Amino acid sequence: MRARIDPTRCQGYGICVEVAPKHFTYDDWGFVQAVQIDADGEHHAAVQHALEQCPIHAIRWIDSPPTAQAKDPSTGNPVRPVG
Template sequence: MKLLLDSTRCQGYGLCQEPAPELVDLDEWGYAQVRTADVPPGGAAAAEAAVAACPNSALRLVR
């Protein structure tokens, strides 16, 4: 499973980082940066929560 970010859709709300701090970092302006596209074993729930938290659908999961 991969966590992908469309940085053109990110508005810097930072809501995605709270449920998945091990997967998503925020830059100094609050914009998301995916640490690694590959979701580690046991990280699926956090990745799904991060995707659901994004109000602009900037994150998506690819299985």
């Protein structure tokens, strides 16, 4: 499953960052963005909990094929989205 944050609804409460830090982080303006949108296995429950706890309901599941997380070619480490 993939999770998406609606940037027009997010008000930066950050509950999702607390309960699913592997998947959500703050951007430069204090709003939340998805770091890793694919959530499966053990992480599915954390993202579902974040979705349920969002007071604005800015997080939703989307149906689409999984994506690969971008990696830095020089280090092989995951790259966080810019934005």
